[in-house]
Structure formats: C-alpha cells, structure tokens
Amino acid sequence: MGARTAGHALAHAVQRVTAAPLGAYQSAVVRIGVSATCLLFLLRELPHRHEMYGPDGPWSWGMARRLITNNDAFTALMWSDSTVWFETVYGLTLVSAALLMAGWRTRAMSVLFMAGVLSLQNRSIFMGDGGDNVIHLLAVYLVLTRCARVWSLDARRASRDATRLAEGGPPARDVAGPVLWAGLGCVLLPATLMGGIGGTWWLPSLLWVLWLGNGTWWALNRRAPDHELRALLDVLANIAHNAALLVIMAEVCLIYATAGWYKIQGSRWQDGTAVYYPLKLDYFTPWAGLSELIASSALLVMVLTYVTVIVQVAFPFTLFNRRVKNILLVLMIGEHAGISVLLGLPFFSMAMIAADAVFLPTVFLVWLGHRVSLGRRRLFSRTAKGLKLPGQRRAGQDDEEEAGRSGGGGGHTLVG
Structure with missing residues (x-):
C-alpha cells in the first residue's frame, strides 16, 4: 500500500511539473521587476555610460579583452572597440529591457536582455554591487521561463488569437515574429562561427536550442497545432520553466x-x-x-x-x-x-x-492584478466624462466578479 501511494504521489508530481508552468504570476512579477530595475539603472547612468562601460572608462577595452580571454566570459562589447558599436549595444539593452517589461515577444526579448546584461557587466566587472549580481543571474534564468503567461502583451495577443480560433476564424497574421527570428539567426550564426559568444559551451548551445525550438514552435502553431511534436515542445517548455523557477527560489534562499x-x-x-x-x-x-x-x-x-x-x-x-x-x-x-x-x-x-x-502568494497577486485592472478601468471611465450607454455594465464589474471567482482558490503549492 505504501509503495502504491508513493507511486501515485510521484505520478501526480510529474503530471503537475509537465502539464503546466507553475507560478505564472510569480514569474511575471520577477520579469517585470528585473527588467524595470535594469531599465531604470541604465537610464540613470545614461550620461555616464562611457565612463562606466564604454571607451572612456578606467577599465580600458584592451584590459577587458585580456580578462575575457582568460575567463571565457561573454560580452558583445568585445566584438568591436568602436563608439558606434558601444552605443548600439547599450541602446539595444535599453530597448530589450523595456520590451521585456511590457512582455512583447518575451522569449526573444529575454535573450536580447540577457545578452545586453552580460555584455555590460562583463565589460567592466568592477562596476556594480550585489544587486548587479542578482540581475546577472536572473537574466539568465528568465530565458528558460514562460514568464509572459499573464500581465504581458504576448498574453493579450494569445487571448485574441484563441478568441478568433474559437469563432472559426484564422489567427492574426504574424509578421514581427518571423522577422525577429530571422534577424536573430543572422546575428547568431556569424557570432558562433567567429567565436564571439565566449569560450563556454553552454551559452551558444542554449541560444541555438532556443532559436531552433522557437522556430519549430511557431511553425507548428501556425500549420499543425495538434501535432504530437507540438505537445512535446509544450512539455519540455513547462519542465524548463518549472526547473528555472525552482533554481530562482533556491538562489534566493x-x-x-x-x-x-x-x-x-x-x-x-x-x-x-x-x-x-x-x-x-x-x-x-x-x-x-x-x-x-x-x-x-x-x-x-x-x-x-x-x-x-x-x-x-x-x-x-x-x-x-x-x-x-x-x-x-x-x-x-x-x-x-x-x-x-x-x-x-x-x-x-x-x-x-x-x-x-x-x-509571493498567488492569491495576493491575482487580487493585486484585478485591483490594478479595476483602477485602470475606473480611470478611463472618468476621462469619458461619465457617459453611459443604455444597458452598459458598470466599469470594472467583470473584473470584480472574476476576482471573486479566482480569489477563492488556493495558489500553487510550489510558490503560494
């Protein structure tokens, strides 16, 4: 009986880990918090960026080059010592942090954000404090998470596509996705061949797995959403997400x-x-x-x-x-x-x-999300000068009812 009970418990645990990404709200808050912290820091240091990470810093490009040769760290700023390239990397890091915070094309933006954070921090390793080390680690972990399931532009786009499919229509035409995927591939291929991703094996392997996996995922979603390979990719993504979330929790502890x-x-x-x-x-x-x-x-x-x-x-x-x-x-x-x-x-x-x-508890985050949504709806209703149409529901009523339904249940045991 004990062995049977243990077997059922193990099967239930495997089912939970593989069936869905746990901690959707927690991973979204981590995504927003990390990207917002980096974005605000880079904006504050914008006037001093050349002294901190650029050509005018005390840690010169040649000194950084010798250090990178010894420790095999990754930084795109070692690809060129020109000021134009530095401004490009700094600007892309700013943009990727803002887009990651908003949750637009989150998987691609998380990769760009990680590359930008590693490039700046590994360029001048004596800049920063313990908070920079936390950002450094979380930027790597976020690449493996499905942190845009809620509170993101990706979640809104997925909801609209699901509504169109339920009504029998085709999903919206996706142009930005293939263009972004092709552009990243055009950068990844020469960077790998020229050895510009660092001397470690895991980073280029991770980037290629993500690039190929996301391309396959997009094609299956558009052409064959019920294919077995699509289900397998979904399971692998859930396992990677839950494992990364567990690593983040262990890191904090x-x-x-x-x-x-x-x-x-x-x-x-x-x-x-x-x-x-x-x-x-x-x-x-x-x-x-x-x-x-x-x-x-x-x-x-x-x-x-x-x-x-x-x-x-x-x-x-x-x-x-x-x-x-x-x-x-x-x-x-x-x-x-x-x-x-x-x-x-x-x-x-x-x-x-x-x-x-x-x-953070899931119930609290769900409640907080609905409070923010309700406040936003009330703000918009006030700007509309109090106009109401016959039979129109009160602004925010749907959110209140949904909050009542969602708030009654418990959160995930892993993070709640």
Whole structure:
C-alpha cells in the first residue's frame, strides 16, 4: 500500500511539473521587476555610460579583452572597440529591457536582455554591487521561463488569437515574429562561427536550442497545432520553466542563508556596529537627518541588527509553513525598502525585491492584478466624462466578479 501511494504521489508530481508552468504570476512579477530595475539603472547612468562601460572608462577595452580571454566570459562589447558599436549595444539593452517589461515577444526579448546584461557587466566587472549580481543571474534564468503567461502583451495577443480560433476564424497574421527570428539567426550564426559568444559551451548551445525550438514552435502553431511534436515542445517548455523557477527560489534562499550565517560569525553584527557605521558615512546617507535619528537610538539600532540577522537565517526554514513565510517575506521586503531609503541603494533593493517576488502568494497577486485592472478601468471611465450607454455594465464589474471567482482558490503549492 505504501509503495502504491508513493507511486501515485510521484505520478501526480510529474503530471503537475509537465502539464503546466507553475507560478505564472510569480514569474511575471520577477520579469517585470528585473527588467524595470535594469531599465531604470541604465537610464540613470545614461550620461555616464562611457565612463562606466564604454571607451572612456578606467577599465580600458584592451584590459577587458585580456580578462575575457582568460575567463571565457561573454560580452558583445568585445566584438568591436568602436563608439558606434558601444552605443548600439547599450541602446539595444535599453530597448530589450523595456520590451521585456511590457512582455512583447518575451522569449526573444529575454535573450536580447540577457545578452545586453552580460555584455555590460562583463565589460567592466568592477562596476556594480550585489544587486548587479542578482540581475546577472536572473537574466539568465528568465530565458528558460514562460514568464509572459499573464500581465504581458504576448498574453493579450494569445487571448485574441484563441478568441478568433474559437469563432472559426484564422489567427492574426504574424509578421514581427518571423522577422525577429530571422534577424536573430543572422546575428547568431556569424557570432558562433567567429567565436564571439565566449569560450563556454553552454551559452551558444542554449541560444541555438532556443532559436531552433522557437522556430519549430511557431511553425507548428501556425500549420499543425495538434501535432504530437507540438505537445512535446509544450512539455519540455513547462519542465524548463518549472526547473528555472525552482533554481530562482533556491538562489534566493542561498543568498539569505549565506548572508545570515556570515553575519552571525561577525562581531560587528553582534554588537550592532554593522548597522551603526553606514548610518554615519556621508556616502550612504542621502537623508542625513533620518540616518542621524536612527543612529542616535541604541535600542533601534539593536532591533534592526538582530531582526535582520534572524530574518535572513530563518527564511529558508519558513518555506515549510506558508503563513510564517509570508510574514518573513513582508519583513524582508520592508528591510530592502529601508535600505533603499536610508543607504541610498535603490537599485540593489529593487533587484532583491524582484527576486523575493518569486515567493509571493498567488492569491495576493491575482487580487493585486484585478485591483490594478479595476483602477485602470475606473480611470478611463472618468476621462469619458461619465457617459453611459443604455444597458452598459458598470466599469470594472467583470473584473470584480472574476476576482471573486479566482480569489477563492488556493495558489500553487510550489510558490503560494
């Protein structure tokens, strides 16, 4: 009986992992958060881009070239040392971050976004902080996820195509997809032949698998949506998505566990000076009055110190209890918000909050999405000067009813 029960449990787990991508809302929030963080950072550093990653930086192109030769890292900025090429890569990274945030052609944009992030960060490895490392990792993981199932332009286009098919009509003509796919192939082929994707084997292999797989996927969707190969590709995409989501969760737990245990071993976190000293540094005090107010209270410094250590050490163990996990998740998000304000590290905090979002409850995200949709509808109805047609339903009523139906169920056990 025990072996039969274990077999049923295993079969059920395999069915869940292969049948659908879990954490659709969580992966969408991670996508939006990561791309928005990178986009805002690049926009803020736009006047200083040449000094940070370009030809005017202290880490010259020749020095970066010698380093890349030794560590086999990927950066498209090593393909040429011209200013025009640098501006092109920087501009494409900005555009891909914006389009990834909006969810337009998400699979292709995630690849371009990853290439842009790796190109800029590997060009000048001494620029950035821990938040850049998080963006670096999440940019790679997002390529494997199906992070546009909700809250994206791709989801809206898929919904419209499904409606047309249900009504017996053909799907909308797709021009941008094949053009984008062909253009990426024209870049990928010479880059691979000339060895411009770095010395590692996994990156060119991943890019070619994605390119060929997406081309096959598009052709089957248009010509033979019921083909067995189409179903197989769907299963493989679900497995890759769920595995990448699991890796993101493990990465976040590893970050907090290592940070917390290293803090326990350090004397500065035991006596509170690790929090006190940064509040006294001009570089980390954008609000000098607020920092001075906190630093002047020994009790407040002690509470912030020990709460930070306790939350970071305990968080990985709270994943077995949903309620406790949600409480500590709120505390950690509040901690990063405080770091953003007190220490003037907004992009580090945004990157960590985007990574933390993988643990947000599904019910809360569904509720939040419907609240935003309802607010948008109400805003549009007000701009229409209150005009109503006979028999017209109240703006947002459909969203409220749908929220009531969706909010009653539980979220995915993996992330909810």
